[in-house]
Amino acid sequence: MNDVAQKLGGALVGGEVNVGTVERWASMFGGGYLAGAGIKKGGAGGALMGLVGAILLHRGATGHCNVYTALGVDTSSTGARPADGAMPATGAAAGVRLEASITVNRMAEELYAYWRDFTNAPSYMDRIISVRALDDRRSLWTAEGPRGAAIEWMSDLTEDVPNRRIAWHSLPGSDLPNRGSVEFTPGRLGETTVRHTLEFDPPGGMVGEAIARVMQGMTKEMVQADLRRFKTLMEAGTTVGAGAPAGSSA
Structure with a gap:
């Protein structure tokens, strides 16, 4: 020791x-x-x-x-x-891609509508503090970071297929560069499979890959937990530990 x-x-x-x-x-x-x-x-x-x-x-x-x-x-x-006179660093970490899915006992149209209103995100995404819609495509996201510090990023809608798919990416200058999508696939008896994909670029440098591996394990569980809250929220109208009940906006 x-x-x-x-x-x-x-x-x-x-x-x-x-x-x-x-x-x-x-x-x-x-x-x-x-x-x-x-x-x-x-x-x-x-x-x-x-x-x-x-x-x-x-x-x-x-x-x-x-x-x-x-x-x-x-x-x-x-x-x-x-730095001046030094060789550039090599071997920057590759991007991290996370994917999780869940089956929700609701119609795809209902799930899409709730998710598409990004101001609802704090009700099922655990670390999201607030989302402010700036226009039809752009929104400002604020999340809780390490030691309670706030992290902000501007998100821009890149794809919007009504009742089927939503995709987005962060704009340059964001604290947390990321991109992602959510797909709604109708099933039988009114069920819908919700598949959430999230990608982010971990830091480069000497420890980037190690940090990326740690974050991948943690963040995948976070994405899955968010989907479980989304399922409970949409099926029961309420959830625990992630903001307001269904139908409300942040």
Whole structure:
């Protein structure tokens, strides 16, 4: 344990900001998960997970990465860039694609109409605080981020097939770059299969792939949980822990 403490102390040394905004959010998100998992696991393995989690949390909170400093890398501006005289970083993480589906005992037309009004999203999406419609295509989303901080992004509708499919993507400058879609496939006896797909671009750099793997496992469960709340909301008219009852707007 003393070795772990020494490593932690050596890693948590402050410095100038050299980590981009999206990468900082991802570091805090992944770090919080690993820290909590390490505490539950216990033992040497848990201590190691806790160490990695603490380093990522510190990286996100301070915006400083010692590895980046050693390599002369700075991603704090838009896109990764090498410091003067340094070689550019390679091996940026690939995008993460998440997909979940559920069968709802309601007609596709009803489900589409409720989802298409994006201001309803806080009633079934757990971390969404509010959605403000700006026009027929664009909406401003606010979500709860690490440590209660607010994350905002502008979403633009890219496809709208009434009663069948909705697709969107975030606009440049968003805190959380993402794109996604939802499809409504009618079944028998008034049932509808709802398939929700979400894609986001994790940070590049030296730890991007590791953070992406952690976030993928967590976020897939979040998407599935949102669909379960959506099902309960549409079938029973109410849900627990995700905002207002059916028929209301945020």
